[in-house]
Amino acid sequence: xxxxxADRLSLILLMTPLLLWLVLLILLPHLGIGYxxxxxxxxxRVYHFSFANYIDFLHEPIYWNTLLRTAWMSILVTVLTLFxxxxxxxxxxxxxxxxxxxxxxxxxLVPLWVSDLVRAFGWMMLLRETGxxxxxxxxxxxxxxxxxxxxxxxxxxxxxxxxxxxFMIVPIVSTLDGMDxxxxxxxxxxxxxxxxxxxRIIVPYAMPGIVAGCIIVFMxxxxxxxxxxxLGGKNSMWFTEQIxxxxxxxxNWEGGSTFGILLLVFTSLVVWAGLRLSxxxxxxxxxxx
Amino acid sequence: xxxxxxxxxxxxxxxxxxxxxxxxxxVSFEIPSGSFFSILGPSGCGKTTLMRMIAGFEDPAAGDxxxxxxxxxxxxxNRRNVKMVFQHLALFPMMNVGENIAYGLRCAGVGRxxxxxxxxxxxxxxxxxxxxxxxxxxxxxxQKQRIAIxxxxxxEPDVLLLDEPLGALDLKLRERxxxxxxxxxxxxxxxxxxxxxxxxxxxxxxxxVAVMNGGRFEQIGAPQELYNAPGTAxxxxxxxxSNRWSGRVVAxxxxxxxxETAGGARLLCRPGALRPAPGxxxxxxxxxxxxxxxGGGAGEGAGGNxxxxxxxxxxxxxxASRVLVRGADDRLVEVAYAPEGGPGDFxxxxxxxLAWAAAQTxxxxxxx
Numbered sequence: 129x130x131x132x133x134a135d136r137l138s139l140i141l142l143m144t145p146l147l148l149w150l151v152l153l154i155l156l157p158h159l160g161i162g163y164x165x166x167x168x169x170x171x172x173r174v175y176h177f178s179f180a181n182y183i184d185f186l187h188e189p190i191y192w193n194t195l196l197r198t199a200w201m202s203i204l205v206t207v208l209t210l211f212x213x214x215x216x217x218x219x220x221x222x223x224x225x226x227x228x229x230x231x232x233x234x235x236x237l238v239p240l241w242v243s244d245l246v247r248a249f250g251w252m253m254l255l256r257e258t259g260x261x262x263x264x265x266x267x268x269x270x271x272x273x274x275x276x277x278x279x280x281x282x283x284x285x286x287x288x289x290x291x292x293x294x295f296m297i298v299p300i301v302s303t304l305d306g307m308d309x310x311x312x313x314x315x316x317x318x319x320x321x322x323x324x325x326x327x328r329i330i331v332p333y334a335m336p337g338i339v340a341g342c343i344i345v346f347m348x349x350x351x352x353x354x355x356x357x358x359l360g361g362k363n364s365m366w367f368t369e370q371i372x373x374x375x376x377x378x379x380n381w382e383g384g385s386t387f388g389i390l391l392l393v394f395t396s397l398v399v400w401a402g403l404r405l406s407x408x409x410x411x412x413x414x415x416x417x
Numbered sequence: 418x419x420x421x422x423x424x425x426x427x428x429x430x431x432x433x434x435x436x437x438x439x440x441x442x443x444v445s446f447e448i449p450s451g452s453f454f455s456i457l458g459p460s461g462c463g464k465t466t467l468m469r470m471i472a473g474f475e476d477p478a479a480g481d482x483x484x485x486x487x488x489x490x491x492x493x494x495n496r497r498n499v500k501m502v503f504q505h506l507a508l509f510p511m512m513n514v515g516e517n518i519a520y521g522l523r524c525a526g527v528g529r530x531x532x533x534x535x536x537x538x539x540x541x542x543x544x545x546x547x548x549x550x551x552x553x554x555x556x557x558x559x560q561k562q563r564i565a566i567x568x569x570x571x572x573e574p575d576v577l578l579l580d581e582p583l584g585a586l587d588l589k590l591r592e593r594x595x596x597x598x599x600x601x602x603x604x605x606x607x608x609x610x611x612x613x614x615x616x617x618x619x620x621x622x623x624x625x626v627a628v629m630n631g632g633r634f635e636q637i638g639a640p641q642e643l644y645n646a647p648g649t650a651x652x653x654x655x656x657x658x659s660n661r662w663s664g665r666v667v668a669x670x671x672x673x674x675x676x677e678t679a680g681g682a683r684l685l686c687r688p689g690a691l692r693p694a695p696g697x698x699x700x701x702x703x704x705x706x707x708x709x710x711x712g713g714g715a716g717e718g719a720g721g722n723x724x725x726x727x728x729x730x731x732x733x734x735x736x737a738s739r740v741l742v743r744g745a746d747d748r749l750v751e752v753a754y755a756p757e758g759g760p761g762d763f764x765x766x767x768x769x770x771l772a773w774a775a776a777q778t779x780x781x782x783x784x785x
Contacts, residue, residue, distance in 0.1 A: 308505060308507060310503040310504070310505060310507040311507050311509060313472075313474055313494070313501075313503070313507070314501070314503055314507035314509075315509075315520075316474075316493075316494045316495045317472055317494055317495070317499075317500060317501045318495075318500065318520055318521035318524060318568065318569070318572065319495050319496075319521050319524035319525050319572065320495055320520070320521075320524045321495060321524070324524055328509075328520070329509060329511075332511040333510070333511060335511075
């Protein structure tokens with residue numbers, strides 16, 4: 129039947145770019161990295177199959193400490209982003225009027241129009257020793273000399289939260305949008321306090337959006353490179369930095385590949401654990417609607 | 418402790434404005450304990466705003482609301498002992514039936530074993546024992562309805578507000594739920610305030626009905642009173658079916674008013690509370706079942722109204738069947754007929770004579 133053929137053709141045309149992208153840019157590189165990570169260099173241009181790279185990783189505390197630190201910081205960033213993003217999302221979805229809602233959404237999007245690099249540079253202009261904040265503090269007499277606010281963990285976390293908060297807001301707004309306001313009113317009407325209504329009605333309803341946002345934010349944070357490096361400097365000890373070092377500085381592709389695989393596996397484990405703890409699964413969160 | 422206590426809910430000169438628009442305009446009423454009170458009105462008449470003020474979701478611009486004699490104006494919604502069944506019920510989808518009902522009890526700090534017992538009790542009273550563990554989406558429309566009521570009644574409210582809760586149900590179920598709601602109200606012996614735009618819901622279930630229009634109460638009374646003795650043209654037109662003519666008063670005395678309709682027919686009417694003066698514009702209402710129909714001038718009905726016409730069509734609708742008669746002035750008049758005997762002797766095109774008593778003809782001054 130011609131109708132069926134047309135359907136099939138359009139399916140193929142639609143799927144081809146996606147499949148090409150998945151295979152060429154996601155699947156193939158990972159297979160390559162996985163293969164590289166399992167090779168050990170025994171002599172120039174002589175390689176053996178072995179787990180030596182993984183064993184090296186375990187033997188060098190600085191490596192796995194960096195990985196753990198990256199994971200912990202990313203979890204912290206995710207939690208902070210949730211606390212910052214949820215009230216904004218709630219305001220956009222439930223409090224703001226219909227017209228101001230679009231404007232607020234747009235305002236949230238504005239930072240995305242500027243590249244990561246420029247945004248990080250903006251933070252540097254504000255926070256460096258000769259920067260605007262330092263200058264203001266001195267001018268106001270709150271500080272006697274220049275203050276260096278870059279290159280510490282707090283700055284890295286603030287910068288990361290700022291970079292990823294939108295990815296928390298959007299999924300939460302979209303779940304809260306579908307929530308009937310009368311559910312909230314019923315919560316009050318039946319005797320619930322503000323806290324009870326938030327804890328037992330609003331948050332459980334928004335849970336799929338919250339979990340989706342957390343997954344996206346955690347993955348983005350753990351895999352980010354520019355913000356921790358620029359704002360944290362040499363102290364940032366971000367795992368992606370180690371990967372970069374292995375590949376570019378030390379030209380140790382085997383080691384870099386191993387770290388890449390480890391980062392993927394470890395962050396996936398964290399996400400899996402998070403899903404188990406919150407009683408959600410991917411089908412009800414990220415894949416919703 | 419005296420007569421004040423006999424009323425569960427009193428509203429006094431209640432007013433609410435949204436910008437320049439007055440949604441509720443100086444409404445006063447009181448509802449005695451244990452009665453079923455309906456507020457009936459077309460959509461946009463302010464009835465939902467009125468209910469939201471009673472529940473505490475809106476603050477009145479003026480006036481007072483008293484529950485069991487105590488003003489609740491400063492009381493937030495979660496402290497008022499007024500519970501509400503929402504239009505779409507607003508059952509919490511992330512909780513099962515038992516948790517939905519237990520929610521209010523937990524908010525009130527009732528002990529765990531006590532909660533379990535009271536949830537079981539209330540489910541038994543609404544005739545759904547043992548459904549605690551079910552999810553909300555496993556219930557039928559009628560069951561959800563009863564769970565929503567049980568969720569409120571388990572808290573033993575002074576007043577239960579119901580905001581058109583039958584609107585989403587299909588017709589058959591709606592008819593059944595009407596009777597069931599009335600029975601539940603008797604069983605719980607709580608004051609129900611029911612909001613609806615469906616006059617049959619209001620008439621069937623209520624002890625008293627307030628007809629609301631444009632933010633004001635047009636009339637408060639028992640259903641029979643509203644039907645048989647409407648106080649205003651709006652009530653006469655909104656409650657029950659009516660034939661309506663607009664006309665001008667020709668003559669008026671203590672007993673009757675003579676009206677000439679726009680089509681030229683002369684009708685004898687019984688005036689309402691206000692006797693219209695000659696020359697005034699009025700509206701005349703006659704119920705379809707008050708009109709007798711007879712073929713070819715056999716009608717009697719001394720001292721009443723007569724109208725000759727031709728049968729235009731027959732509308733069969735069971736007990737609410739109608740004959741449409743086209744009068745000399747080219748207007749259609751609805752006349753009730755008994756469906757089992759059938760009109761029998763007349764069909765479309767036949768000449769007939771309509772007759773009805775002056776006492777069954779109500780006239781009111783035109784509005785606006």
